[in-house]
Amino acid sequence: MDTVGMYNRERIIKSAAVGGIIVLCALIILKVDNILLSFILAFVISYLLAPVVNAAERTGISRKVAVAGLFLFLTALFATGIYLLLPVVTAQVSALRSELPHFIDGVSKLLITAETRINAILSGVYQLDVSATANRVLSGLSGQMFEDLPRYTSSSLAVLILAPFFAFFMVLDGQAAAKKILELVPNNLFEPALNLKHRMNAQLGGYIRARLLEAGIVCLVVWLGLAVIGFPYAVLLGTFAGLTNLIPYIGPIIGAVPAILMTLVTGASGLTVLAVVAVYTVAQLIDNFVIIPLVVARIVDLHPVVVVIVIIVGAQLAGIIGMIISIPVACILKLTAMAIYEHLVEFGN
């Protein structure tokens, strides 16, 4: 075989190997239980910890020692956190379980009242009838939620063990693994691929760290704010607000719904309702006027309309997880499209 033929054959084999590895990894991640979530969480953890490990490495500590030390420290911190918070969380979950039927009953009554008033205003033009269906769905959902709790707990435990395990190796050997994969990229695509990988890493790392900072601050402000005004379930509601804050635009609203509903259902005083609204508003003000302009906006350069479309598509394809990961996925696709354009289209001209 001549040199050109051998070269083309090698290039085809390399391209097929890269494609094969990507397809195989995608199949394993999508088909095996808990692997997708564990991988997403591991990526998040690795992006979060990489700067800390790099900082330790800069002082002269070897990467292995830095990674092992950091993971040991975090395990101890996590264990202490669980030890301190578990009794509080367990007590709040038990209390919520016993009080949930009461809340659902309250929500149903609220819905019926609202429905009656709206139907009176519409006066026969249109007959609204959603309270019965909503009541049925809410009752079913609440029962199912606690029935499924053991399954969710075991699944979460698997993810909580697998994700740090994957993250450990991602932080330790991630660069070496990426280098090995890049070795398989054909020569003519090597520079664009390396450049794309670098840009993706920088943007994803910045985005993930910024969003987690946002979620953490919202969680803390809501938790402390509700605790200060003496509102029940402060830990659970703060955690929920922090997690839902990861969903752009609609997340903060979803995060505030349980607390607002609770104030309405329990017939809390107007002052309490105002205080709860104030807590969520302060959290969002800090997020929108301090963290987003200073941190997030500099990282993701996507038009608001594109962001909304991307979130809707994410929700359609993969529910809540899809909504959370839709923005970083869109960033990756945008960078890839730009790299292809720069390499093939612009240069081709």
Next chain:
Amino acid sequence: MTDYLWKNLFKRTPPEKALHAILRENILFEDLTSKQLRFVSNIVHLRKYSSNETIFRQGEIGVGMYIIVSGSVTISAQQANRGADKEAGKTIITRLGSGDFFGELALVEENGRRSATAEAAETTELIGFFKPDLLEILERNPLAGVKITLRLGEVLGRRLRETTERVSVLEEQLKRNRAE
């Protein structure tokens, strides 16, 4: 004509050696300690090219530089006003051998375009050292990164001085031609 641009001013003995030894002989990495060289060796990329295979093309976005481990590389440029006949406008600038390096301007440029085409003249092994690699070194081992960056500044400075001197000579030549 533009041979001076590509002539390697820092060429050392070019035997085929291990990655570590080749790096040590390159001006960019000569100030590094053995430990720092081992660190850099784990970051750079070893690439193999067959005869006549293009390493990069003129006009492409450049990401970094290459050091020749073995084999040789032809550097050529396409003149802008030669129309569709690309072969006719192609000028071989220089041929580089083992130990030489090229493309280092891309390490400091933001989306800079390659000013010439590099092609393997025979089966060639290259060490690729790219901007993301330099940034990673600066992030994880700033002392090594600063040493490399200072040397890179020196290389680019020498290239600039050479170019300035050459432009002055050409201007003088142009003035003389006009006077005649």
